[in-house]
Amino acid sequence: MLTYMFRRLAVGLAMLLALSVLVFILLRLAPGDPVAAYINPSAPLSPQALAELRARLGLDQPLPVQYLAWLRAALSGNFGYSIQRGGVPVLPLVLGRVGPTALLMGTGLVIATVAGIATGIVSAVRRNSSLDVALSAVASLGISSPAFLTALLGLYLFAVKFHVAPAGGMLTPGVPFSLTDLLAHLILPACLLSLGYAAMIMRYMRSSLLEVLNQDYVRTARAKGVREVWVILKHATRNALLPVITLIGSTIGVAVGGAIFLESVFNWPGMGLLLVDAVSSRDYPVIMCATLITGAGVILVNLLTDLLYAVIDPRIQVSK
Template identity: 70%
Template sequence: MLRYSLRRVVIGMGMLLALSALIFLLLRLAPGDPIDAYIDPNIPMSSSDLADLRSRLGLDQPLPVQYLAWLQQALAGNLGYSIKRLDQPVLNLVLSRIGPTVLLMGTALVIAIVAGIAIGVISAVRRNSLADISFSVFALAGISSPAFLSALIGLYIFSVRLNWTPSGGMLTPGEEFSILDLLRHLILPAALLAIAQAALIMRYMRASMLEVLNQDYVRTARAKGVVEFWVITKHALRNALLPVVTLIGSTIGLAIGGAIFIESVFNWPGMGLLLVDAVETRDYPVIMGATLVIGTCVIIVNLLTDIAYAVIDPRIKVG
């Protein structure tokens, strides 16, 4: 297991390197001149001043030289400074936004796992029933609905029309911090973010559970008179969870993509909102730093998922 984990860490570092190089290249290939993000359009600058600024920023160097210079600083823990917040190191800015995003995504993931597994099991046990058909329609709608559409519809219904939840932010401005106030702001964006994940987990759980319920050892347990609850939970559920565990790890990327839209719509002060603001203002250092941190989180989660897969099924050997 240790050798396997170390090999996966090395592979993950290579993937991070490739990701950073790709994002760096795409940013440089984007329309416009990177120097425009550093200057005030209301202040005229001569061509010599622009050339001097370009030289000081290293933008007059070839792209490989620019990337290697950035990589050298990044490996030393220096991701540079935000263009729009000159007194803010990118690393501090990114780290300050991780907490709210982890809270939002963690809550959404818990909701998705619990709801998806429970609904999937019920649908499999009550195959072709009204409940199964209803849950299948829900899953199809959840998978098909883009995150930004779900966010806008949910915001309109629950915040604007019904006034059940706040319309945005993480806390109520001007009020003292309280867990209840945080939960009121958290529940709607987390639930909306969980919809697509719960739908996917439900579909995989249902299919996996149906396959397991037809196995000989399940029929044998029933023939021995084992209570149906224990047949489902002890004998069938654990084996049916194996493909779902892998799916849960892969949905982290889906959750990150959805979180960007959810945080933008609900003005949630996390990584997604930071990344959107950085793209709009062409804040290249923040885009690179945020992308690097997000990529690192995804790779760590995938590694933990693989390890969990081996723990759940002792027959799985890693090497």
């Protein structure tokens, strides 16, 4: 197991390095001069001063030299300084936004996992019933609904129309921190984030459980007189969870994209909102750091997903 973990970590580091190269090249290929982000539009520089600024920033060097200089600094924990925020160090700025994003994504994924697995079990057990048809229709609607439409519609209905949830932010300004206030701001964006993923998990769980229910060991358990609820929960559900775990791990990256949009809609102070602001203001150091930390989180979650296989199904052995 340790050998497998170290090998996967090595692959993850290689993927992270490739991601940094890709993002660095894409940022340099973006239209416009990177130096323009450092210049006050109301006080343009002379060509000589512009050339000196470019040389001081290292932007007059070939692209591979620029990347190696950035990588050397990044490996020492120096991701540079934010252009938009007047020289604030990038790494503490980005790390300060990880908590709110992890809270939003974690809550949304927990809601999606619990709701998706529960409705998938009910739909499989009540196959072809009116309840099964209704749940499948709702799941199809949830999968096909764009994230931006769901977010804007949920914001209008629950925050603007019926006033059952705050319209945005993580905490109420000017009010002392309380868990109740945090949950009141969290529940609506987390539920909206979970809708599409709960629908996908429900469909996968239903299909997987229907396949497992036709296996011989399930028939044997029923023939022994095991209660149906234990047949479903103990014998069938555990084996049906493997495709669902794969789905959850593989959709973490997609969930990051959904969280970025939701943070923009609800003004949630996480990495998504920070990244959107950085892209709009061409704050290249923040974009690089936020992208790499997000990529590292996705790679780590995928590693944990693989390790969960052996916990849920002892028959699975990692290859050496």
